[in-house]
Amino acid sequence: MKLFIVESPTKAKTIAKYLGNDWVVKATLGHIKDLPENELGIDLETLEPRYVWLKGKRKILDSIKRLAKRAKKIYIGTDPDREGEAIAYFIKEELSKINRYLYRAIFYEVTKYAILKAVETSGDINLNLVHAQFARRILDRLIGYRLSPFLWRDLGGRGLSVGRVQSPALRLIVERERQIQGFKRRKYYYLKVEFEKNGVSFFAVLNQRFEKASNAEPYLKKLKDVMFVVKQIAKNTQKEVPPKPFNTVSLQAEGSRKLGLSVDNVQKIAQRLYEDGHITYPRTDSYRINKQKAEEFMSFIEKAYGKEYVGKLRSYRDKPLAQGAHECIRPTNLNKKPRGELDLKLWHLITSRTLASLSSDALREKTIVKLYPLTEKDLEFVAEGLKTLFDGWTKLYTTEVKEKPLPYLEEGELLKPKRAYIEEMQTEPPPRYTEGTLVKTLERLGIGRPSTYATIVKTLKSRGYVIVDRGYLKPTEIAFRVVDYLTERFPKLMDYTFTKDMEDHLDYVEEGKEDWKLVVIESYRKVLNESNKG
DNA sequence: CAGTGAGCGAGCTTCCGCTTGACTT
Numbered sequence: 001m002k003l004f005i006v007e008s009p010t011k012a013k014t015i016a017k018y019l020g021n022d023w024v025v026k027a028t029l030g031h032i033k034d035l036p037e038n039e040l041g042i043d044l045e046t047l048e049p050r051y052v053w054l055k056g057k058r059k060i061l062d063s064i065k066r067l068a069k070r071a072k073k074i075y076i077g078t079d080p081d082r083e084g085e086a087i088a089y090f091i092k093e094e095l096s097k098i099n100r101y102l103y104r105a106i107f108y109e110v111t112k113y114a115i116l117k118a119v120e121t122s123g124d125i126n127l128n129l130v131h132a133q134f135a136r137r138i139l140d141r142l143i144g145y146r147l148s149p150f151l152w153r154d155l156g157g158r159g160l161s162v163g164r165v166q167s168p169a170l171r172l173i174v175e176r177e178r179q180i181q182g183f184k185r186r187k188y189y190y191l192k193v194e195f196e197k198n199g200v201s202f203f204a205v206l207n208q209r210f211e212k213a214s215n216a217e218p219y220l221k222k223l224k225d226v227m228f229v230v231k232q233i234a235k236n237t238q239k240e241v242p243p244k245p246f247n248t249v250s251l252q253a254e255g256s257r258k259l260g261l262s263v264d265n266v267q268k269i270a271q272r273l274y275e276d277g278h279i280t281y282p283r284t285d286s287y288r289i290n291k292q293k294a295e296e297f298m299s300f301i302e303k304a305y306g307k308e309y310v311g312k313l314r315s316y317r318d319k320p321l322a323q324g325a326h327e328c329i330r331p332t333n334l335n336k337k338p339r340g341e342l343d344l345k346l347w348h349l350i351t352s353r354t355l356a357s358l359s360s361d362a363l364r365e366k367t368i369v370k371l372y373p374l375t376e377k378d379l380e381f382v383a384e385g386l387k388t389l390f391d392g393w394t395k396l397y398t399t400e401v402k403e404k405p406l407p408y409l410e411e412g413e414l415l416k417p418k419r420a421y422i423e424e425m426q427t428e429p430p431p432r433y434t435e436g437t438l439v440k441t442l443e444r445l446g447i448g449r450p451s452t453y454a455t456i457v458k459t460l461k462s463r464g465y466v467i468v469d470r471g472y473l474k475p476t477e478i479a480f481r482v483v484d485y486l487t488e489r490f491p492k493l494m495d496y497t498f499t500k501d502m503e504d505h506l507d508y509v510e511e512g513k514e515d516w517k518l519v520v521i522e523s524y525r526k527v528l529n530e531s532n533k534g
Numbered sequence: 535c536a537g538t539g540a541g542c543g544a545g546c547t548t549c550c551g552c553t554t555g556a557c558t559t
Binding site for chain 1: 547552
């Protein structure tokens with residue numbers, strides 16, 4: 001008997017099918033050890049961490065150990081990234097006393113070929129990766145557990161918290177709120193003319209903006225009973241490329257927007273869909289799609305919508321921070337629909353998005369018509385039209401593009417306006433973040449990971465830092481004080497590039513070029529605003 | 535002698551990231 005160990009039980013089931021009868025596949029359910037929760041767990045002299053059993057994991061490892069005793073060979077197939085390597089390290093620590101035929105198997109997709117190849121080419125644990133995880137973990141712990149007490153002491157709030165991820169996230173929300181508070185709405189005015197021809201009405205706007213309505217009025221007077229001339233008609237067609245398939249962040253953003261749920265809820269439903277076998281792994285930062293599946297989906301598009309709706313297989317460049325084996329979030333089987341109203345809705349969203357991503361470009365024709373009043377040849381009015389020539393992917397996935405119809409027009413043509421008027425407009429402040437836009441912004445800044453985006457939002461809520469107001473995140477009084485305090489005291493931590501700097505150093509650790517303890521010391525010193533003190 | 539207050543010690547909130555089922559209401 002041979003033993004194969006992974007993190008996810010769903011993955012374990014799949015892999016068990018690929019391997020033969022003499023294999024047993026077991027899952028750890030993620031990390032098995034971590035720093036203790038109720039103390040720092042780090043020796044401040046040596047930086048040595050004290051990793052302890054996570055709740056319930058000793059039992060899981062015990063059952064794996066029993067199998068390990070009888071196994072001829074053991075393959076550790078945890079995820080091919082920093083966290084997965086650390087899990088592998090702790091598994092090895094437990095099993096190496098029992099069985100010396102231990103190997104690290106690495107695969108980047110869950111297919112039979114990739115699994116067999118991983119077994120064949122298996123090697124040993126990469127300690128550099130493990131050390132990078134130690135550095136990441138310990139730095140996060142130091143920041144969280146050593147800085148939070150400053151807030152308790154100086155702001156007098158029980159349970160306030162500081163974190164490498166949550167604090168910059170909170171800063172985003174507070175900064176946006178300040179922009180909104182400081183925003184002065186300004187009114188401005190446009191001169192507009194409405195025309196109607198062949199039952200189609202359309203608008204032309206003077207290409208000039210007025211600060212006061214009174215400045216526009218003399219122009220309006222001149223237009224009374226004046227005919228307009230079509231001076232120029234320019235058309236151009238625009239290609240609209242399909243959206244990418246979903247990753248965790250885009251699913252959370254789109255799902256919460258379209259279904260009116262919190263990102264946490266969207267993630268929960270996605271997890272259920274995954275466990276029931278309806279979709280691929282829901283915690284991923286990749287847009288990559290399995291080639292075979294993509295071809296299957298494309299032939300479905302051809303059958304259901306026609307050949308002209310089939311697009312091409314696009315390759316997306318994953319962000320440099322993207323780690324791991326997973327592909328995009330997509331349906332596993334187009335014919336297998338989930339039960340349950342919300343499950344079905346989210347599955348439909350995922351399915352139509354996936355199909356749209358493999359569909360053809362939409363073609364739109366934009367028309368720009370320039371007109372002038374007969375008596376005022378120097379004034380230029382502009383009318384715009386937008387027409388869909390071919391709907392392409394938008395047939396499969398809803399978009400919010402509005403058509404702007406124009407009647408047939410010819411250059412030199414005379415038109416009689418239906419009415420002319422001054423339209424009052426107002427500058428608007430930027431909107432507050434929604435859960436979805438916050439998570440998107442964090443992803444863009446490289447802050448947080450697919451498994452934690454939903455939790456970040458939850459933490460900010462449960463600390464009393466933000467409340468949800470009509471779907472928008474509104475910071476509380478204490479949030480302002482926390483952000484001001486941290487910005488004053490620990491500016492480096494509040495810098496949005498802190499995580500990126502850390503990641504750069506961790507890359508060096510992973511390449512064996514830098515000592516992990518030095519990375520922790522250097523980064524933590526920067527946070528504390530210290531330069532050379534021990 | 536009773537009440538007051540300084541001083542001390544014990545107990546206490548907190549991080550990010552990986553993964554679900556086993557709990558209770």
